[in-house]
Amino acid sequence: MSTDAAKAEALTFEVTRREDATPSERIAEILVDPGFGKTFTDHMVVATWTADGGWADAQVKPYGPFQLDPAAAVLHYAQEIFEGMKAYRHADGSIWTFRPDRNAARLQRSARRLALPELPAEYFLESLRELIAVDGAWVPTAPETSLYLRPFMFAKEAFLGVRAAKKVAYYLIASPAGAYFTGGVQPVNIALSTRYARAGHGGTGAAKTGGNYASSLLPQAEAYEKGCQQVLFLDGDYIEELGGMNLVLVTNDGRLITPESDSILEGITLASILQLAQDRGLTVEQRKVTIDEWREGAADGSIIGAFACGTAAVVVPIGKLVADDYEIVHEGEASSELALSLREELTGIQYGRVADRHGWMVRLDG
Template identity: 55%
Template sequence: MSTGVPALGFGDQVPSASAPSAVEAFEVRANPAPLPVAEREAALANLNFGTQFTDHMARAQWRSGTGWLDRRVEAYGPLSLDPAAAVLHYGQEIFEGLKAYRWADGSVWLFRPEANAARFNKSAQRLALPQLQIDDFIGSIEALVRTDVEWVPSGDESSLYLRPFMFASEAFLGVRPAQIVDYLLIASPVGAYFPGGIIPVSIWVAQGYHRAGPGGTGDAKCGGNYASSLLPQMQAADNGCQQVLFLDAKEDKYLDELGGMNVFVVRADGSVETPRLTGNILEGITRSSVIRQLEDTGRKVLEKDITLDEVRSGVESGDILEVFACGTAAAVTPVGRLASPDFDLTINGGVAGEVTLAIRKSLTDIQYGRAADPYGWMRRVA
């Protein structure tokens, strides 16, 4: 498998605390009818993932020849969209996902938003969408979080999930890049992505389906990649699994990623491996953070081609002790079972492994302010 796809180099990004912000450029237009306090508190006491949204949203619009205009925070509500809007016909859109965390002292922090800004622009380039400056990206987030700061939950494993997205809003039925594009940011208070605590998940290996192929949009965060994963995800559910693992589209034997997370394997000698970036795999910000932290503890981490056969044989022989997945929504999640029509493997006795639990703790301790942040990853916003 060949590559040549440049990584974003998240480890070399400007620390979040010093990345520029255009928060003052976003005019706040207060929602005249916010959710009553009692209803908001009830919603925060019963958190699901992505079902409840805050009182406001941030937005801006780009027009060819003019650039970005009308930066603002306004009441959350339905969009008015022309039936001929290009996004509805040609799928020209991208999105991101990050979180705001409330610390024990009541302050609110973001985790590596400059890395999300960099990936957002990489996705925009691939989908022929305009670039959004890093200060606008971070400014929109700071403006919205400060406006809806009472929506940031404080319970264990809880956070405010932030969803920036951009789409072609021009009303035009022609196959070309849109000349009018909307950017929006919405927020949702969330609990654990997989309810029930740190319980190993079961993974189904996709049969006959692939998430992305060479030259496609695999390393862009766009809706089409996720839409193509939904039918295999249904197959996974039918077989008692919570997630689906995709293999590469060229040879159908190398691990790519899960439907929404990157994957790692831990070998008996203590080394850790993860599929290398080939242009088919999303360059996860949690992925890069996990690699950095593992290496800083002296653990050897290899980004390489990993075949399904070697994972199967490694689990069976005991050479592979743990498998875990990681991403913004679920942080670090242990994998306890790997299955397909021709095999069904239990990993580490079906319980979370030592390395998985340790890296999960070290990452989330930084995010929630329970440990020092030696990397400059956290940015205070409220």
């Protein structure tokens, strides 16, 4: 066992409950229509890493602002990473999360790339359990709702030299999330960005860090102006990913094709969807894909649909790609049928309605 793992198992969380905790009646009102990322639970998890002492000072404490020195490294050199995941309420009232080991591993990979300390997986999972132990009442019960969990880490050391920080903070906060599609899952339109790049080879594209999302905000705003909900980025002629989701193409002979690149974030939802497709006997191809392959395949009928996938929306069909001088259109039920079927199966697993054959679900309460 590594030293960090041993420290994680020995780490004790000091719990300080909020004296004016939100009354159950008020929580129930909030959960009727929580939206996304607007309301936060009563508590948060925090721990500190130092170069000399490793991980220590683990706490569950009341949610609220924290003080940050103006010279904190994160404000100047963007040493920051995060994760996104959900807690689900099953029919028997129990609370579960989906493949947290993958989130823990991805957070570690992101940490390595941003020169931050790796958080042991045991510690990561325990932080989820500790927060649910005090804020479990915030997990909604309505269909398609969840408690969104946001673990994040940033360089806290007050130092303006250009080097990796020697003091780092880890936090976990949570926010109840309503159904992503209130009127049912509808195909989205996406805009093709040829002017902006999300990330470059050898850069931070494969890490889940805020800078990647910051660079997508301007092209995302331009996509909205074109009536599109998302933006697709390219690496030259090769397809990469959307601003916050992975892309999958569906062929008429039962293949699922998804772009592969060292600058694409490894999607946990994507990996799970591809596994479910393989379980059905479908062929999965993760490889380089040009925009012309998609365009020509849609024109000759060999590519019959496309969808995007990610933690928030799970799976959403793509109805149209809008480029400067052309469009790729996928219309009709056939173009969305497989995407919606895979979405139904995956959400069924997450909410406990479908058998979890792969052991993906992990219980957080009890």
